[in-house]
Amino acid sequence: MRNFYLILLLGYTLGSSAQNGYPVETFRSPLDIPLVLAGTFGELRSNHFHSGIDIKTQQRQGLPIYAIGDGTITRIKVSLWGYGKVLYVAHPNGYTSVYGHLQKFSPSIEAFIKKTQYQKKSYEVEVFPEYGDIEVSKDEIIAYSGNTGGSSGPHLHFEIRSSITEKPTNPLLYGFDIRDATNPTLTGLYGYPLTENSHLNQSEQKIQLNFTKQKDGSFLADKVTALGTIGFGFVGFDRQDLAANKNGLYSVRQIVNGKVYTDYDFESFSFSETRYINTLIDYEHFGAYRKRIQKCFRTAGNNLSIYNTLVNDGKIVVKEGLSYNVELILFDFEGNNIKVVIPVEGRKLPILKKKDNKATDNFVIAKRPNNFDLGLAKVYFPTNTFYENFFIDLKSGIDTITIHNNRVAAHRNFTITFDASKYSEAERKQLFIARLDKKMVPNYASTYKRGSTFTTRTRNFGMYTLAKDTLAPKIRTKNFKHKQWLNNYRYLSLLISDDLSGIDTFSATLNGEWILMEYEPKTKTLTYNFDDKILDKKQCELKVIVKDNVGNTNVLDVSFYRK
Numbered sequence: 001m002r003n004f005y006l007i008l009l010l011g012y013t014l015g016s017s018a019q020n021g022y023p024v025e026t027f028r029s030p031l032d033i034p035l036v037l038a039g040t041f042g043e044l045r046s047n048h049f050h051s052g053i054d055i056k057t058q059q060r061q062g063l064p065i066y067a068i069g070d071g072t073i074t075r076i077k078v079s080l081w082g083y084g085k086v087l088y089v090a091h092p093n094g095y096t097s098v099y100g101h102l103q104k105f106s107p108s109i110e111a112f113i114k115k116t117q118y119q120k121k122s123y124e125v126e127v128f129p130e131y132g133d134i135e136v137s138k139d140e141i142i143a144y145s146g147n148t149g150g151s152s153g154p155h156l157h158f159e160i161r162s163s164i165t166e167k168p169t170n171p172l173l174y175g176f177d178i179r180d181a182t183n184p185t186l187t188g189l190y191g192y193p194l195t196e197n198s199h200l201n202q203s204e205q206k207i208q209l210n211f212t213k214q215k216d217g218s219f220l221a222d223k224v225t226a227l228g229t230i231g232f233g234f235v236g237f238d239r240q241d242l243a244a245n246k247n248g249l250y251s252v253r254q255i256v257n258g259k260v261y262t263d264y265d266f267e268s269f270s271f272s273e274t275r276y277i278n279t280l281i282d283y284e285h286f287g288a289y290r291k292r293i294q295k296c297f298r299t300a301g302n303n304l305s306i307y308n309t310l311v312n313d314g315k316i317v318v319k320e321g322l323s324y325n326v327e328l329i330l331f332d333f334e335g336n337n338i339k340v341v342i343p344v345e346g347r348k349l350p351i352l353k354k355k356d357n358k359a360t361d362n363f364v365i366a367k368r369p370n371n372f373d374l375g376l377a378k379v380y381f382p383t384n385t386f387y388e389n390f391f392i393d394l395k396s397g398i399d400t401i402t403i404h405n406n407r408v409a410a411h412r413n414f415t416i417t418f419d420a421s422k423y424s425e426a427e428r429k430q431l432f433i434a435r436l437d438k439k440m441v442p443n444y445a446s447t448y449k450r451g452s453t454f455t456t457r458t459r460n461f462g463m464y465t466l467a468k469d470t471l472a473p474k475i476r477t478k479n480f481k482h483k484q485w486l487n488n489y490r491y492l493s494l495l496i497s498d499d500l501s502g503i504d505t506f507s508a509t510l511n512g513e514w515i516l517m518e519y520e521p522k523t524k525t526l527t528y529n530f531d532d533k534i535l536d537k538k539q540c541e542l543k544v545i546v547k548d549n550v551g552n553t554n555v556l557d558v559s560f561y562r563k
């Protein structure tokens with residue numbers, strides 16, 4: 001009886017879920033190397049929170065990726081961007097694991113996806129297999145790690161989502177073993193006067209605050225004088241034990257006179273809210289200095305669900321003659337934390353630094369659609385493109401327009417329409433809308449053409465113009481030469497590039513039949529695997545066609561021999 005009870009008890013603690021409600025010790029690790037993170041869940045990225053963990057793969061590709069539990073494959077995608085080659089496995093406990101930037105899939109999955117690629121004659125494909133069609137079991141090798149898609153170095157992007165809501169959850173909640181006894185680091189502290197009449201350290205503008213380390217390991221900020229409604233923000237990161245990577249924090253708490261004002265964490269969020277990261281950070285500061293200040297107060301347009309507690313939107317109302325003790329505590333997932341104390345004194349003092357006057361001729365009201373005619377082009381901002389009203393800076397040059405600057409975030413796409421009627425029809429074919437970068441290099445913006453009206457939809461501010469691409473893409477062979485014998489070759493590779501508008505499509509045939517070429521934009525390489533097709537001919541004719549974004553096309557015909 002007693003033994004039976006013990007087994008029940010053990011079964012309960014090991015089997016299902018811990019206090020947090022997530023199944024712990026159910027899933028195995030997706031890799032068989034120690035888990036070292038190059039990125040954490042919720043980490044602040046461009047226009048999104050990181051929706052998984054990035055696991056380092058020892059600067060290598062091709063490490064086996066294991067199914068973390070029994071399940072069925074519900075989605076396979078091959079894309080040039082984003083997750084690259086990615087697998088989704090739904091598990092019976094209601095969670096879906098996601099494995100991204102893969103080099104290749106396991107042989108059976110690879111065969112399955114290649115069938116689709118040959119059917120659709122496309123490298124980029126997305127398939128949603130029927131539930132139960134491709135089952136995998138725990139510990140099964142389902143893929144090999146890589147660097148495909150929007151990845152800048154070999155690693156595994158790993159997610160665990162709720163299968164029903166598709167909300168990504170923090171993978172660390174499932175009990176993976178990641179060594180972390182290292183405290184987060186605080187690198188910057190800022191105070192913000194938040195209303196018309198408030199000031200902080202005699203400034204109506206944001207002020208950087210100094211802080212020093214105390215004997216007990218916490219930090220103390222220099223005393224702040226303020227009046228009216230104020231808020232605080234910080235720059236910080238977390239590091240795990242085994243790598244120097246600056247990763248994201250897990251949670252943040254702001255306590256005012258002993259009361260929790262702000263508390264948010266990265267347990268989970270939804271993809272539909274991820275872009276609101278631009279309201280959590282001080283976007284203007286990010287635009288100017290590329291540093292992300294996390295605000296401990298909530299500003300206009302912030303629809304984030306990450307807050308557990310938010311008193312008065314995290315804003316502090318400072319009254320004359322009163323003192324406030326503000327504490328910010330930054331936590332990593334393991335609970336390692338650092339604290340900074342900011343003493344605030346309510347005092348009315350003369351203002352030394354006034355508000356910035358940013359008035360321009362054009363004021364944008366966020367809750368309304370806004371149309372501007374700049375002569376050369378028209379700009380249309382739909383309702384709620386922006387979080388807040390602001391003075392927009394619009395300039396028009398001889399053949400460029402400038403739409404504000406990178407200090408404001410657009411939450412939705414807006415439209416830029418150029419009139420290309422002064423160009424001949426032949427010229428218009430090679431023209432496209434380009435965004436000029438800092439070095440004035442034109443970057444292709446997806447251009448829709450209707451007669452002489454060119455339109456692009458974008459969220460990027462900056463300088464735009466019409467640019468002309470007259471040169472077709474370049475194609476050259478990389479690992480073989482025309483009329484060469486290739487008996488022991490496992491693959492063919494070619495290099496493709498375009499000078500201006502960029503590569504739009506590519507295709508290849510071998511002896512007149514479509515063949516799958518894998519394209520890696522980072523290395524500009526096209527690869528054909530000889531395993532794909534058995535060649536019955538001795539002499540092979542390879543034809544590669546590459547088209548750029550305005551339709552300039554190049555064709556390479558090359559032959560080789562194979563026994």
Ligand SMILES: [Zn+2]
Binds near residue numbers: 039052054156157158
């Ligand atoms: Zn990632």
